[in-house]
Amino acid sequence: MWHLKFKTKHSDCIYYPLLDKYSLSIDFYPLNHYYEKGYIFTSAIQIIHGEKNTIRKYIKELKKHPKVIKLEESAVIFTLTKQKTKEKTYSAVYNPKLIYLTPAYNSSDGYEIWEIGCWDRKPIEELIKVIKEAKTTTYFEILRFEEKKNEEVYILSVSPKLPERQKKALELAYRYGYYNIPRKINLSKLSEIMGVSKQTFQENLTKAESKLMPLLLRT
Numbered sequence: 001m002w003h004l005k006f007k008t009k010h011s012d013c014i015y016y017p018l019l020d021k022y023s024l025s026i027d028f029y030p031l032n033h034y035y036e037k038g039y040i041f042t043s044a045i046q047i048i049h050g051e052k053n054t055i056r057k058y059i060k061e062l063k064k065h066p067k068v069i070k071l072e073e074s075a076v077i078f079t080l081t082k083q084k085t086k087e088k089t090y091s092a093v094y095n096p097k098l099i100y101l102t103p104a105y106n107s108s109d110g111y112e113i114w115e116i117g118c119w120d121r122k123p124i125e126e127l128i129k130v131i132k133e134a135k136t137t138t139y140f141e142i143l144r145f146e147e148k149k150n151e152e153v154y155i156l157s158v159s160p161k162l163p164e165r166q167k168k169a170l171e172l173a174y175r176y177g178y179y180n181i182p183r184k185i186n187l188s189k190l191s192e193i194m195g196v197s198k199q200t201f202q203e204n205l206t207k208a209e210s211k212l213m214p215l216l217l218r219t
Contacts, residue, residue: 002147003101004124005115008131009139010089014067014081016110022058024050028112029103033094039082040090041069046077047103049171052164075161089137092130097123101150111139117150166208168194169201 009016019025027047034041048055062079063071070080083090099117106112118124124145132140162170172194177184191201 001099001117001119001150002121002124003115003117003144003150004127004142005113005144006128006131007111007113007139007141007143008137009110009112010134010136011138012087012136013106013110013112014065015062015106018058018061019106019108020110022050022054023108024048024054024058025108026106027103028106030094030100035085038085040085040094041080041082042090042094043078043080045103046079048077051168087136088130089134092127095123095127098127113143121147162208162211165196166204166211169204170208170212173205 015026015028026049029045031043031045033043048058050058059071059073059077062068067081067083068079069082070078072078085091093114097118097120101115101117104112104114116124116127128142128145131137169190172190173179173185176190176193178187178190187202187205188198190205191198194201196204
């Protein structure tokens with residue numbers, strides 16, 4: 001299978017202005033799409049990363065966006081959006097021949113990272129060409145483009161609902177490189193950032209990890 005990983009930024013992104021405004025990031029996974037009356041409609045899942053109060057503000061404003069047709073809140077955010085089919089970038093990204101190997105990652109600075117697979121090379125080459133030539137594209141970089149077996153495929157799943165302190169501890173640990181090899185930060189520094197004692201931070205982090213582990217290991 002052909003595999004493409006790329007980083008891009010485009011001026012007509014629905015989510016970027018609000019992600020920037022509230023210093024949030026999202027994991028974004030398209031579920032399906034259909035064409036109707038000159039528009040492409042896309043259903044997708046969002047998992048939002050950030051402070052609880054700013055997430056609420058983000059959702060409230062996103063509901064008012066003219067391109068967001070429906071939005072449903074649960075453990076994750078479900079959205080239905082529309083774009084004009086003459087905007088070729090969206091038609092290319094949502095080509096039914098493409099396989100979304102992981103959720104896209106949208107950061108607060110407007111950059112998106114996508115990993116896409118396809119049985120044939122040509123649809124991916126067409127995608128690259130369309131994105132590069134689009135007037136709305138302000139940045140595009142191919143991080144990987146090769147034919148290989150995909151040993152790792154991440155299908156988005158809903159994680160257990162964590163209490164706010166546990167969720168924040170986990171997000172801080174990930175954001176500041178606690179899980180990197182070698183580690184970029186220790187528990188003492190993370191507890192300072194969160195404004196709690198080292199013991200409290202470690203307790204929250206351990207509880208969050210223990211709830212996620214069965215999901216990761218499918219036990």
